[in-house]
Amino acid sequence: MITADDFLAEAGRAGFDFYAGVPCSFLTPLINGVLNASARGAQGAPGGTPGGAAGLRYVGAASEGEAVAIAAGAWLAGRRTVVMCQNSGLGNAVNPLTSLNAPFRIPTLFLTTWRGEPGIPDEPQHAVMGRITQELIALMGLEQGPFPAERDALAPALDHAVARMAATGLPFAMVVRKDDVAEAALDPAPRDLPPPGRRADFPAAGERPSRAAVLERFLAVVPEEAAVIATTGKCGRELFTLADREQHLYQVGSMGGASGMGLGVALNTERPVVVLDGDGAALMKLGSLATIGAYAPARLVHVVLDNGVHDSTGGQATVSASVDFAAVALACGYRFAAAAASLDGFEAAFREALAAGGPALIHLRIAPGSMKVLGRPTVTPEAVARRFQAFLASGRGTARA
Incomplete structure (x- = not known):
């Protein structure tokens, strides 16, 4: 023992x-x-x-x-x-x-x-x-x-x-095995309740934007020093097709794990960290929102791109139509949450989230469907991980560079 x-x-x-x-x-x-x-x-x-x-x-x-x-x-x-x-x-x-x-x-x-x-x-x-x-x-x-x-x-x-x-x-x-390690008491450390989070809504009439259009707008406004983790499925594929950058990690598997991975990165870097999530993936690991809210990484922005369907598997409906992800995030301790339904609303919410201090969540309702010409990452997952790791360790894109 x-x-x-x-x-x-x-x-x-x-x-x-x-x-x-x-x-x-x-x-x-x-x-x-x-x-x-x-x-x-x-x-x-x-x-x-x-x-x-x-x-x-x-x-x-x-x-x-x-x-x-x-x-x-x-x-x-x-x-x-x-x-x-x-x-x-x-x-x-x-x-x-x-x-x-x-x-x-x-x-x-x-x-x-x-x-x-x-x-x-x-x-x-x-x-x-x-x-x-x-x-x-x-x-x-x-x-x-x-x-x-x-x-x-x-x-x-x-x-x-x-x-x-x-x-x-x-x-x-x-x-x-049982009794491999001797008993040890816990010195309890009370966790302070987080202050109430703030919500902003950016409603819009008309058609919802496509995911590709949102990602194009995102690429135009995301800080160059930010680390970006894109969830599995067509989100990562579209992001790669639009622009392959060393600041990107395309999470090709482990559906629902992008938010947890983003938390692990955000707790260990001073960079902004952006998670591009989907409604089906976020619902699969909804408990991750509570963990993120509790550990409160100050520069994490969690974006849920909600098209209401499992796009990669034929468009079967998710249950997100009745889910207010912004309200869930605030209930879990996020410091800022926003709901949007347009490109301009998304950009305004994203800029506010970066300035507000995290964790922050943006729930953006988008249209189903994907790009007609849609590639897959040609960089292997192992190479993507090493490239992303090197980016995090470097001064590239930061004031210290």
């Missing part, structure tokens, strides 16, 4: 400084340890810069898949990351692990617990996943190793994980 401080000390030596996850009783000591260490290092509230001892930070996600996406964004912004979750939630992480981390070659140390371990009594809902946890990890093509439950095993195990992640560009998994 080790202590959380034992693990954090060796993990810190190995460069791990950003944690995201969803709690499990087997993970309680590690999560409490990260939270306590972060609080000891910095007393500031979550915001647009890293917090905690040497930047140590834990972000509590609404779902396991969201935690993977948040960590992916943090990695792009230069952090070495750890994702922690219960194996019963491993299924929620399968999609981003296979359609985000794999194609983009984004590594993370993935710690999942072993609830339902054969031969150890547990709750019935853990029985199936307990039998298949390691096999599922292997089936996803991820390397794995035993969790280092002894002090002498910590450094070699973490060094091995770092080496394998560097070689493969993929996550490395460890399965945490």
Whole structure:
């Protein structure tokens, strides 16, 4: 058995400084340890810069898949990351692990617990996943190793994980068993309620604009220093077709994960970060709005392009017609939200969102359909990720350049 401080000390030596996850009783000591260490290092509230001892930070996600996406964004912004979750939630992480981390070659140390371990009594809902946890990890093509439950095993195990992640560009998994880590109490840090957010509406009569027209207007007004993450499907394809820039990341998979990735980037950069989301994707990970509101990155602008349909799969209707995304965002703690239905309304809302301080959300209702001549990104996801990572690390487009 080790202590959380034992693990954090060796993990810190190995460069791990950003944690995201969803709690499990087997993970309680590690999560409490990260939270306590972060609080000891910095007393500031979550915001647009890293917090905690040497930047140590834990972000509590609404779902396991969201935690993977948040960590992916943090990695792009230069952090070495750890994702922690219960194996019963491993299924929620399968999609981003296979359609985000794999194609983009984004590594993370993935710690999942072993609830339902054969031969150890547990709750019935853990029985199936307990039998298949390691096999599922292997089936996803991820390397794995035993969790280092002894002090002498910590450094070699973490060094091995770092080496394998560097070689493969993929996550490395460890399965945490009950009592691998000694109990650790949480020093509670109350979270202040955010001030009420402000809403602005930009109504318009007439036909709604196309997504391509909105993206053309967006390209004309987005700051050159901004990092832009475009959701999966035709949004990213149209953005690439109109203009391929190093500030763009086209999230070809992991539907719903763009907002989580944007949060991970925004918590670790001083640049503006813009997420171009869709109504179907935003609804799929609606809990991400609550996480964004809670951690409140100061320069994040979340744009929901709502055409009311799943455009990439034949135009089937989503349920967004009855959803007021701006109201949802304010209820989740966003500092500014706007609703618009025209190009001029979008531009006015976007400029106001940049000036208002984030997080900010713009709900723009647009027409269904896409460009007649629509390409796909010709740059591989791995190349896009490395290019985007280099852009974030550089001074290009910033006052420091």
